[in-house]
Amino acid sequence: MINFDCHAHIYERIASVPDARYVPSAPAPLARWLSHHQKHDIEGGVVVQVSFLGIDNSELCAALAKLDRTRFAGVAVVPLYVSDDALADLVCAGARGVRWNLVRGKVVPDLRSKAVRAFFRKLEQHGLHLEIHLEGPRIAPILEPLTDQGVRIVVDHFGLPSVPNPDRDPMILATNKLTDASSLYFKFSAPYRSSFDVTDHAHALLSKLEDHHVVWGSDWPHTQHEDEVDFASTRSTCNTWGLRSDTTAARDLYGINLDR
Template sequence: MIQFDCHAHVYETVTAVKGARYVPAAPAPLADWLAHQAAHGLKGGVIVQVSFLGTDNSELCAALAGLDRQRFAGVGVVPLDVSEAALDALVAAGVRGLRWNLVRGVTLPDLAAPATRRFLDLLRARGLHLDIHLEGPRLAGWLPALTDQGVDVVIDHFGLPGEPDAGRDPLIGAVAGLADRSALFFKFSAGYRVPFDIRPHATELLSLIGLDRVVWGSDWPHTQHESRTSYASTREAAHHWGPLADQVAARHLYGIGPA
């Protein structure tokens, strides 16, 4: 059973950073997200820093400040050279992971570079996970090295697979080829961002990594797809992705739910 919405964006104002790829037309208030949760019998969830706000996590922290830490957590975005003090402040605010948004040709971080190694050291020391938003064809070749860094890796949106045939999908093949999948988790969210039926990919991923390494997310307010989906339809879609149960993964990754 799904108890948590582990991928949603909350912002009370729309003030984008310079160069933002997309700016929504309206805010996504915390009260609205909580109302959706209540309507669908959910117990809490995870607020993910939205891309148009860049590394300014103030909206995220403000939302978390009024929420129960046993039911809610956050995933922030910071620069590679983030200071330890700034990172500790995010952890104190309820952030349990940091996101790399690498879609649309963004250069992949060099995992061997000193700045990246320092960044990953900071995550390891604080028990934070790395949240990856990247298209499957690009992610596939990077996955073995990424999951060998000593931090948990959470892949957004099924990994945005690029091949309709799950049996031939490069990302599915990369997951299958991992000698050790213990650091790998997936978010089953935003199937509408993939231009084909995602159900075969969900089945393959569940068979490879197991129920305890999957969480569900609404991707609310469905940025760039606001007119073609809704919270209700995203919740309904999850019923077709397998017998999902998020209690173990949500507790491990975000510290939410029963101990």
């Protein structure tokens, strides 16, 4: 059973960095997200730093400060040259991962560079995973070196597949070619961010990934798609993908034990 909402954005105020791609018209309060959980039998969740706030994780940390740390965690956004002290502070606040949001042409860091290798070593030392939001054709050529970095890799939103037929989709093909997928996880969330039905892609991923390497997320408040979907519809859709349980993944990725 899916009991965990691994992807939502919380912001009590509207602000943005200068180069923000999208700024919503209304806040996404913590209390409203939790009310959805109560209605739909969700036991815990993950607050993900929203892109328009950049590396200012203060809203994220403020939300985590109000939540039960045994049931909730966070994913922050940090610069490549983040300090150990800054990462330690985020871990203390409840962060369990950091996110690279690289869609729409943002530069993919060079995984061979000294700076990126140092970045991954810091993540490893602090027990943090890397969550990556990137279009499937751009994920495909870096998937193998990503999974060799020594940290868990969480791919957002099904990996944003690009081809309706999963047998021809470059992201699916790259996943299938991995000789070791033990560090790879996928978030089954926001199917509406793809232009076609991703059910077959979900099944293809489930056939390749290790058991309990998939989590579900509501993607609340569905930024840029607020008028198309709601929490109830995203919750019901997750039942069509063949997900069995997210308990182990929630524990491994976010340190949350929903079996307690």
